[in-house]
Amino acid sequence: MNGSFIDFRHKELTPQVTVLKMSHQFMINYNYLVVDPITREAVVVDPAWQIEKVDQALADAQATLSGILLTHSHLDHVHLSKPLAAKYNCPIWMSHEEIDASGYRADQLVGIDESPWIVGKMKIQPILTPGHTPGCICYQISDNLFTGDVLFAEGCGICPDTEAAYDMYTSLDHLKRVLKPHTRIFPGHSYGRQPGRIFSQVLQENIYLQFRDKESFAAFRLRSGQNKSKMFNFR
Numbered sequence: 653m654n655g656s657f658i659d660f661r662h663k664e665l666t667p668q669v670t671v672l673k674m675s676h677q678f679m680i681n682y683n684y685l686v687v688d689p690i691t692r693e694a695v696v697v698d699p700a701w702q703i704e705k706v707d708q709a710l711a712d713a714q715a716t717l718s719g720i721l722l723t724h725s726h727l728d729h730v731h732l733s734k735p736l737a738a739k740y741n742c743p744i745w746m747s748h749e750e751i752d753a754s755g756y757r758a759d760q761l762v763g764i765d766e767s768p769w770i771v772g773k774m775k776i777q778p779i780l781t782p783g784h785t786p787g788c789i790c791y792q793i794s795d796n797l798f799t800g801d802v803l804f805a806e807g808c809g810i811c812p813d814t815e816a817a818y819d820m821y822t823s824l825d826h827l828k829r830v831l832k833p834h835t836r837i838f839p840g841h842s843y844g845r846q847p848g849r850i851f852s853q854v855l856q857e858n859i860y861l862q863f864r865d866k867e868s869f870a871a872f873r874l875r876s877g878q879n880k881s882k883m884f885n886f887r
């Protein structure tokens with residue numbers, strides 16, 4: 653072999669994550685543009701409220717939008733899906749469970765399970781995490797996890813009833829088993845901490861990751877006032 657040959661095949665080029673803070677009236681959502689550095693293909697997670705910011709982020713990254721990842725069907729996570737899918741002629745991905753439970757429909761909608769697929773050179777790995785809604789999905793791309801309303805740095809999403817809270821406990825327990833400590837957590841909302849905190853920190857700081865059984869978790873998650881005025885009072 654030529655002595656000057658340099659083998660880049662094992663050089664890891666990690667996806668680039670752009671954090672987009674979106675607002676509408678009192679709502680603030682975090683969207684994420686994830687760009688494959690090799691092909692410049694991109695996906696956007698839970699787009700809502702300010703389409704011009706998505707357009708600008710794509711232009712800045714010199715990327716093309718290849719698809720839209722939806723964690724769940726709530727309006728503040730799907731708001732820009734249809735206009736973006738029409739504008740960039742790309743699919744919208746959502747779990748079969750969420751489609752069935754919510755009735756959400758779009759021309760470009762593709763139902764998914766936990767089977768991974770490739771965009772550009774990026775592996776998209778869905779992880780089913782029901783609880784906040786019946787078909788919530790987290791998406792893992794390289795060492796980044798996009799968690800929607802499942803896991804926040806400061807807490808977890810609201811659960812409508814005891815069964816949903818049991819599901820949430822199981823989902824969070826599953827994440828504790830499968831995530832590497834250095835995985836970066838990118839939630840749909842922030843309640844004080846910046847998106848992109850590493851999981852080992854979240855594991856120490858987040859009270860919802862401390863429970864050892866679903867009953868005590870559900871009792872805490874559903875404690876008085878949590879679905880009303882104290883929704884974001886996580887402790």
Ligand SMILES: [Fe+2]
Pocket residue numbers: 724726784801809
């Ligand atoms: Fe939600």
